Amino acid sequence: xxxxxxxxxxxxxxxxxxxxxxxxxxxxxxxxxxxxxxxxxxxxxxxxxxxxxxxxxxxxxxxxxxxxxxxxxxxxxxxxxxxxxxxxxxxxxxxxxxxxxxxxxxxxxxxxxxxxxxxxxxxxxxxxxxxxxxxxxxxxxxxxxxxxxxxxxxxxxxxxxxxxxxxxxxxxxxxxxxxxxxxxxxxxxxxxxxxxxxxxxxxxxxxxxxxxxxxxxxxxxxxxxxxxxxxx
Amino acid sequence: xxxxxxxxxxxxxxxxxxxxxxxxxxxxxxxxxxxxxxxxxxxxxxxxxxxxxxxxxxxxxxxxxxxxxxxxxxxxxxxxxxxxxxxxxxxxxxxxxxxxxxxxxxxxxxxxxxxxxxxxxxxxxxxxxxxxxxxxxxxxxxxxxxxxxxxxxxxxxxxxxxxxxxxxxxxxxxxxxxxxxxxxxxxxxxxxxxxxxxxxxxxxxxxxxxxxxxxxxxxxxxxxxxxxxxxx
DNA sequence: CGACGATTTGAATAGGATCAATGGGAGTGG
DNA sequence: CCACTCCCATTGATCCTATTCAAATCGTCG
Numbered sequence: 001x002x003x004x005x006x007x008x009x010x011x012x013x014x015x016x017x018x019x020x021x022x023x024x025x026x027x028x029x030x031x032x033x034x035x036x037x038x039x040x041x042x043x044x045x046x047x048x049x050x051x052x053x054x055x056x057x058x059x060x061x062x063x064x065x066x067x068x069x070x071x072x073x074x075x076x077x078x079x080x081x082x083x084x085x086x087x088x089x090x091x092x093x094x095x096x097x098x099x100x101x102x103x104x105x106x107x108x109x110x111x112x113x114x115x116x117x118x119x120x121x122x123x124x125x126x127x128x129x130x131x132x133x134x135x136x137x138x139x140x141x142x143x144x145x146x147x148x149x150x151x152x153x154x155x156x157x158x159x160x161x162x163x164x165x166x167x168x169x170x171x172x173x174x175x176x177x178x179x180x181x182x183x184x185x186x187x188x189x190x191x192x193x194x195x196x197x198x199x200x201x202x203x204x205x206x207x208x209x210x211x212x213x214x215x216x217x218x219x220x221x222x223x224x225x226x227x228x229x230x231x232x
Numbered sequence: 233x234x235x236x237x238x239x240x241x242x243x244x245x246x247x248x249x250x251x252x253x254x255x256x257x258x259x260x261x262x263x264x265x266x267x268x269x270x271x272x273x274x275x276x277x278x279x280x281x282x283x284x285x286x287x288x289x290x291x292x293x294x295x296x297x298x299x300x301x302x303x304x305x306x307x308x309x310x311x312x313x314x315x316x317x318x319x320x321x322x323x324x325x326x327x328x329x330x331x332x333x334x335x336x337x338x339x340x341x342x343x344x345x346x347x348x349x350x351x352x353x354x355x356x357x358x359x360x361x362x363x364x365x366x367x368x369x370x371x372x373x374x375x376x377x378x379x380x381x382x383x384x385x386x387x388x389x390x391x392x393x394x395x396x397x398x399x400x401x402x403x404x405x406x407x408x409x410x411x412x413x414x415x416x417x418x419x420x421x422x423x424x425x426x427x428x429x430x431x432x433x434x435x436x437x438x439x440x441x442x443x444x445x446x447x448x449x450x451x452x453x454x455x456x457x458x459x460x461x462x463x464x
Numbered sequence: 465c466g467a468c469g470a471t472t473t474g475a476a477t478a479g480g481a482t483c484a485a486t487g488g489g490a491g492t493g494g
Numbered sequence: 495c496c497a498c499t500c501c502c503a504t505t506g507a508t509c510c511t512a513t514t515c516a517a518a519t520c521g522t523c524g
Binding site: 465466467468469470471472473474475476477478479480481482483484485486487488489490491492493494 | 495498499512515
Binding site for chain 2: 002044045063064065066068070072083084085087088090091093094115117119123124126127128130131132133134135137138139140141142144145146148184224226227231232
């Protein structure tokens, strides 16, 4: 595995507390693999054979029942997913697929569990990682249940805007179809939501968005760190 | 603290892997307290001063924004809540209140963190607990986003029925107002949902429910372990 | 017996979803 | 270089689920 990737992975909170020798051993058992866009990686119900780390690209976590489909979250570099199922040796509760060309690290679950028992520093890092993941899910639920779809979009835009330098413009990093799924609505509704936000200074040109009335938009969106912040 | 309660707490998965002396020390710092019904215990945004354990009664986790209110889950004995905030020394993301007369164990967060660093067995138990909590949230999201309110009610009834002996009848353990909140709907809608399920053999008499066409109800509800099961 | 809260029922509304049709690039092949 | 095709995005019309507002009913507790 290229050293540059090892460095990045080593820098993950998940592995930060780990003994160096143990980390090296764990990486021995791991695979770094490329995947094309729209490849389903795991299906809910499958046994949790691997722990996944998104090194590059983007992975969508979703669930399905009776033909209905719901996107839960997007996992972007560099972070791990389905840690919980791996640790409990339980079936995945979510499916995952790449949304774009991606590079993923696969670590056999068995090795993760062995190392988790052996290395207290790793165990502590996992706790931290899991606590963060838990809080992230709580935010997702709150975002979903306490806001309308238009408010969700407005807050998403404000957050992306802040992350991209807060210069009055932003570029959508994912296509609108995926964005709609992430925000829990249909693509049709996303179009309408954008139109609804026009009076608040939101203008759309493909993936480029301009926010010309930031304070108005903020007044409407009412972002709160208890939903929109990202845990350290 | 009464020994009988200590036993129960000691038996929690959260403390199972802990060294006996450490456990005793942690309990030294803890308080066991009674609370009346409908007492707000914590508010979202507050610093996480305590880890809570529900020894007896029931605690509702919820969140609010702009007058809107959403119940996330109910915590029933014997389990802990807000573990994540405690460990990260971060603000609570959810508020909590008793729904009935309850006894709670309060452990100062600082002591939990100290013990977590000192006792690898405790750290491992926390991982397990957190993984379970995470998976529980995933189920909650799936239940909420992939099902209609009527389907959620049907599945809730089936699960309660199974837990209460599967003898064709069940008794609601919580009042209908709280049940409606738990299922993510208004009390009015819960009434209508019950009415809608009548053709599937659901008859209501106060808190007593009879399920006379179990297979019909199951066909309608389509329960799946990927949403409705409880992790070990 | 009376009052209050909880539940049920009814009517109107809102937020989204679905179905259908139209426009708009990006990539492909001639 | 241009026409064609396909997929994505937008727009319009309609339907459905669930909320809101309002009122009636029920039950329980003083």
